[in-house]
Amino acid sequence: MIQIPNINISIIYPEIIIFITAVIILLVEIFSNGKKWYAQSIIALIGIIVSGYAVSNQWNSFASGFSEVLVADNFALMFKLIFLLGALLTVFLSIWYFRREEIQQGEYFFLILSSVIGMMILSSANELITAFLGLEVMSLPLYVLAGFDKKKLLSNEAALKYFIMGAFASGFLVYGITFIYGATGTTNFDKISMVISSRSFGIDPLLLLGFILILIGFSFKTAFVPFHSWVPDVYTGAPTPVTAFFSIGPKAAGFAILFRLIIKAFAPIGGSIIPILWILAVLTMTVGNLIALTQRNIKRMLAYSSIAHAGYLLISLVVGNGRGASAALFYLIAYTVMTVGAFGIVILLGEKGEKDLSINGYSGLAYRYPAAAVVMSLFMFSLAGIPPTAGFIGKFYIFSSAISKGFIWLAVIGIVNSVISVYYYLRVVVVMFMKPEIQAGRVVCFPVSLMVAIILAAIGVLQIGMFPQGWFEAVRYSLIGLF
Amino acid sequence: MSLGLAHFLVLSGVIFAIGVIGVIIRRNAIIILMSIELMLNAVNIALVAFSVYMRNMDGQVFVFFIITVAAAEAAVGLALAVVISRNRKSVDVDDFNLMKW
Amino acid sequence: MLRIYFPILVLLAFAVITPLVMLIIPKILGKRESTPVKDAAYECGIPAKGDARERFPIKFYLIAILFLLFDIEAIFLYPWAYIYRKLGIFGLIEMGVFVFILLVGYLYVIKKGALRWQ
Numbered sequence: 001m002i003q004i005p006n007i008n009i010s011i012i013y014p015e016i017i018i019f020i021t022a023v024i025i026l027l028v029e030i031f032s033n034g035k036k037w038y039a040q041s042i043i044a045l046i047g048i049i050v051s052g053y054a055v056s057n058q059w060n061s062f063a064s065g066f067s068e069v070l071v072a073d074n075f076a077l078m079f080k081l082i083f084l085l086g087a088l089l090t091v092f093l094s095i096w097y098f099r100r101e102e103i104q105q106g107e108y109f110f111l112i113l114s115s116v117i118g119m120m121i122l123s124s125a126n127e128l129i130t131a132f133l134g135l136e137v138m139s140l141p142l143y144v145l146a147g148f149d150k151k152k153l154l155s156n157e158a159a160l161k162y163f164i165m166g167a168f169a170s171g172f173l174v175y176g177i178t179f180i181y182g183a184t185g186t187t188n189f190d191k192i193s194m195v196i197s198s199r200s201f202g203i204d205p206l207l208l209l210g211f212i213l214i215l216i217g218f219s220f221k222t223a224f225v226p227f228h229s230w231v232p233d234v235y236t237g238a239p240t241p242v243t244a245f246f247s248i249g250p251k252a253a254g255f256a257i258l259f260r261l262i263i264k265a266f267a268p269i270g271g272s273i274i275p276i277l278w279i280l281a282v283l284t285m286t287v288g289n290l291i292a293l294t295q296r297n298i299k300r301m302l303a304y305s306s307i308a309h310a311g312y313l314l315i316s317l318v319v320g321n322g323r324g325a326s327a328a329l330f331y332l333i334a335y336t337v338m339t340v341g342a343f344g345i346v347i348l349l350g351e352k353g354e355k356d357l358s359i360n361g362y363s364g365l366a367y368r369y370p371a372a373a374v375v376m377s378l379f380m381f382s383l384a385g386i387p388p389t390a391g392f393i394g395k396f397y398i399f400s401s402a403i404s405k406g407f408i409w410l411a412v413i414g415i416v417n418s419v420i421s422v423y424y425y426l427r428v429v430v431v432m433f434m435k436p437e438i439q440a441g442r443v444v445c446f447p448v449s450l451m452v453a454i455i456l457a458a459i460g461v462l463q464i465g466m467f468p469q470g471w472f473e474a475v476r477y478s479l480i481g482l483f
Numbered sequence: 484m485s486l487g488l489a490h491f492l493v494l495s496g497v498i499f500a501i502g503v504i505g506v507i508i509r510r511n512a513i514i515i516l517m518s519i520e521l522m523l524n525a526v527n528i529a530l531v532a533f534s535v536y537m538r539n540m541d542g543q544v545f546v547f548f549i550i551t552v553a554a555a556e557a558a559v560g561l562a563l564a565v566v567i568s569r570n571r572k573s574v575d576v577d578d579f580n581l582m583k584w
Numbered sequence: 585m586l587r588i589y590f591p592i593l594v595l596l597a598f599a600v601i602t603p604l605v606m607l608i609i610p611k612i613l614g615k616r617e618s619t620p621v622k623d624a625a626y627e628c629g630i631p632a633k634g635d636a637r638e639r640f641p642i643k644f645y646l647i648a649i650l651f652l653l654f655d656i657e658a659i660f661l662y663p664w665a666y667i668y669r670k671l672g673i674f675g676l677i678e679m680g681v682f683v684f685i686l687l688v689g690y691l692y693v694i695k696k697g698a699l700r701w702q
Contacts, residue, residue, distance in 0.1 A: 023688055030695035129545050136552045143559050147566065156567045163563055164515055167556050168506050171522035174549060175499060178526050181542055182492075182533040486586075547659055554656035558649045565645050 008065030011072040011124070014054040014080060015117050021047025022113035029106035037104035041095045041449075044109040045088065048116075052084045062481055068188060069127045075325070076124035078478035079256040082332055083119045086248040087112055089340040092453035093241040097347050101239065103149055111141035111148075112245065119249055123256035126264075128177045128187040131257050135173070135221065138253055139166050142246065146238040158237025165220055165230040173217025179210030189265040197268040211266055211273065215258075215280075222254030224280050224314065225287040228307050235303035240354065243299060244343035247306040248336045255313055255332065259325055262317060263482060270320065277318045278410060285311030285417040292424050297357050298346055301424060302339070305383060308421060309335055312395060315402050315414055322483045323401040329475040330397050334390035334464050338382040341457030345376040348450055359428055364437030369444055373432045375458050382461045384425035385418045390464035491532030499525035512567070516560045523553045646698055657686055 009016075024047075025040045055077050064071040090112060098104050118138025125131040143166060147159025181187055183206040184195040196207065219227040235243045266273060288308030295301040309331075316328035349365070349372065350357065366373035382389035385396075395418055402411040464471055498521055505518030527546045534542025625632040664671070664679055671678075693699060 023685075026688065026692055030692055129541070129548060132545075133548055133552070136555070140555055140559055143563065147563055150566050151570070153570055156563070156570055159563050160512060160567060163556075163560055164506070164512070164519075167516075167519045167560065168503075168522075170552070170556070171499075171502065171519055171526070174523065174526045175529070177545075178529045178533065178542075181530065181545070182537075185537050185539055187541055187545070547663070550659060551656055554652050558653050561645060561649050561652075565642055565649075569642065 005067035006065065008063060011058065011063045011065040011070055014051045014058075015120050017051040017054055018047055018113050018117050018120070021051075022110045022117075025106055025109045025113070029110070036106060037099065038095070040106040040109050041091055044091050044113060047113065048084050048088045048091070052081060052088075055080045055084065060477075060480075064126065068190070069130050070121070070124045071126045072124055073481050074478040075259075075329075075482050076256070078329055078475065079123035079252060079332075080120045082252050082329075082336055083116050083123070083249055085333075086245065086252070086336050086340070087116045089336070089344075089453050089457065090241055090245040090248075092449050092456070093244055093340065093344055093347060095449040096447040097239065097241050097450075100352050101149060102352075103151075103239075105148075108145070108148060111145050115139075115141040115145070115245075115249065119253040119256075122253045125257065126189050126260070128180060128189075132170075132174060132177060134253075135257075136170065138250060139170070139221070142166075142250065145242045145245070146234055148242060149239050154237040155239065156237075158234045161230050162234040162238075169217045169220030169227075171217075172213050172220075176210045176213025176215075176217060179206050179213065183207040183210060189260065192265040193267055196266070203269050203272055207269070208272065211269070212276070214261070215276065218254050218258055219280070222251050222258075222310055223307050224310055225283040225307065228284075228288070231307055232300050232303045235306070236297065236299045236357075240299070240343055240347050240350065243303075244340050247302070247339050247343075251306070251310060251313075252332045252336070255317070255328060258317060259328065262320055263325070274318055274320070277314060278407075281311055281314035281318055281410065282413055283311075284308070284314055285414060289417050289420045289424075293420070295424070296359060298359050298362075298428070299357050301359065301428075302342060302346075305421065305424070306339070308417065309383075311417070312398055312414060315407070315410055316398050318407060318410060319401050319405045321401075321405060322479050323404060324398075325479055325482070326472075326475040327394075327397040327401040329478060330468075330471060331394035333471065333475075334382070334394040334461070337457045337460035337464070338379050338389070338391055341379040341454055341461060342376070342383065344450060344454040344457060345372060345379065348372060348446070348454065349444060359431055360435075360438070362428065362432050363435035365432040367437060372444065375454060376432065377429045378458055378461060380425040380428050382465070384422045386422070388462070388465045390461045390468075393465055393468045488532055488536045492529055495525045495529035495532070497525075498522075498528065512560070512564050516557060516564070519560075520553055520557060523549055523556075643701065650693060650698060654686065654690070657682075 021043060025043055028036050028040055028043065058072050058077055059074060062071075062073050091109065094108065094112075098108065115138050118134050118136070118141075121134030122131060122138060123134075125134050143159055143163040146162045147155050149155035177187065180192065183204050184192050186192060186195065196204075216227065220230075223231045235246060238246065262270065262273065262277075285308055288304050288306075288311055292301055292304035292308060295304060313328050313331060313335075316324040316331070318324070319327070346357070349362065362376075365376075378389065382391035385391045385394075387393075395414075399411045399414050402408075402414065502518045502520075502522035502525060505521065506515050509515055509518065527549055530542040530546050530549070534540065534546075660682065661679070664675060668675060
């Protein structure tokens, strides 16, 4: 008899719940000839909430399973909650959008949920093969989602570009994993770290090459400069709720696995990794912000701004200690709500086909729809990092963690960058409040599901911004056992 | 002279490089897809070589997963190519210039 | 050590020489004469229809994609079958779950009409 390893299936209950939900949605789709858009959306929401409950039940259990391949420590669970929050808000964004665009196919929810499964596996992976599988399970549905509006050429183009770049990146990633495996003889994070620190003689070049290839692979997915060239096109071409999902889900998942790699597996060679990450952080922030300054299209502007936000998050990766990780978690929560909010307003103000997404199209919006303009300004303030919003606290937390570890210059560059970013975020606000109305015909209706998403996001931004204490506690507890 | 680990790694490196160059310079989506498959297969060679060299089965298990993932990627890529060729009658990447590349 | 590859080298030599010989001998012995029938593409003996470089209907791609997906999943069955007896009931349940997931995909394909040929 073969010794069956300790499976401990209970640690993937959240993933199983999401999977069953996704399968039910698919079965509903095929047995009802695709006329059950609302029912499917409600099933998806229920599945996400039940899965969130299962995640919160595992809090402080520190279980691991599948022979140490998956761990469910608080760090992974916190990330899972962020993904589920992102998916929940994305579903709310989507319900009305796809009705307006007349592509109500239930496969949409199936794809979103499958992608979430991949992200959840990625966040709790304690082993390179599992991380790769999680990444692929996350990415494959995303390629299809980018091209979900299949009659629209822009969407087709976005899907193809995203697919080519994503598959190319996966190639680098697996090659890197192979080198790590060749250099250490294992793929388990704890064992890699043990093997590296047991060797006294310098750094194995194979190991460093492997790490750099893995970093390139994840840099494509999380859009670090200079691996960002696909971002603006894909973000512009994809349907808007999908764009919102792109800018929150894969980014958070990429940081989850990068943190685990750098804190656990490659901790012994941290000294030679930090300079690489430092350069990536500075490049990502600066290039993202500078190009965002010149954008006229709101979706493209938000795409470049999401690159810049990845740069701020990279600062916390450079810091690499508990304070950095908790700052990153806090920032990701804040970033999720404010990005979803901003994209929600973009959806609300767009018309069918979204032919005009220029920022100037929002001229004089404040006179016609003051509430929408005020809420949009709130999200822009938050993205720019102006108090009393969530974005301000998040940025403050990240920069102070950098200063506490002695990365003064990094913090200074980060602050200069967020000052630059104020210009292009506030331009949206200025256009809405100070310019005369040029588009007289813009008629907006206020669908319930979309309003739920926007109001939840707005409350989140203000709540995190004004009462961050509880959130600080939560992110601090989520690091127990990691350091 | 016998075949050692280095031979397999060089072979894998060369195939991987051909794949990377193919993705960068070829303009037809199907050929880019084939180049990506080439990259993944180069990785498989390296993995099996390491696995045999170290007498550790993990690498060969990984190969199974890479083969599956490569098939899934090929399926998604071909499906996208089909959708695009229906809309545009061409799968040349240079034709996709609605936005700047 | 390379000596163990010698039979493969012999096989390779045969594989190269045989067709070369078969191509060269008719060149020397036969007379060259082209007729329309000779130049036509060979299609299992029946008269050829159209050009060989025709575009395939897109349906073939769909079938090819589906074949690729379901075919590759079989590689997980081989290692499982190899140690099936040792894994016992646990392995059977695991494989049952795996096949069930594939079955859902198959059901989806059928219901969506991807295999309908018209």
